Amino acid sequence: MARKSKIIAGLKDAVRYSRGDLARGRVSGVQVPTPLNVQAIRQRQGLTQKAFAAKYGFSLSTLKNWEQGHRAPTGPSRVLLLVIEANPKAVEDVLPKAA
Numbered sequence: 602m603a604r605k606s607k608i609i610a611g612l613k614d615a616v617r618y619s620r621g622d623l624a625r626g627r628v629s630g631v632q633v634p635t636p637l638n639v640q641a642i643r644q645r646q647g648l649t650q651k652a653f654a655a656k657y658g659f660s661l662s663t664l665k666n667w668e669q670g671h672r673a674p675t676g677p678s679r680v681l682l683l684v685i686e687a688n689p690k691a692v693e694d695v696l697p698k699a700a
Contacts (some may be wrong), residue, residue, distance in 0.1 A: 627635045637674060639667040657685060657692065 643653040666672040
């Protein structure tokens with residue numbers, strides 16, 4: 602099938618999928634828990650805001666904004682916080698090697 606034909610076929614499949622025909626489409630994604638309690642994650646580590654920020658490479662002002670609810674971590678920061686919550690040793694083992 603020519604490239605143009607494949608693109609057209611894909612677009613037609615997308616339109617059919619959007620109308621409820623799930624036969625030729627598939628959706629995949631990652632569910633990230635929300636909301637994320639950054640303060641609780643830090644407190645479980647037994648660290649001050651300053652120590653937590655320094656240890657894991659966050660700016661202190663960003664950490665404070667997260668904890669006060671002015672901002673929420675997104676993207677890689679959010680993932681890193683989830684890993685810190687689940688397995689802080691894994692992050693600690695990697696960070697010194699990356700420096």
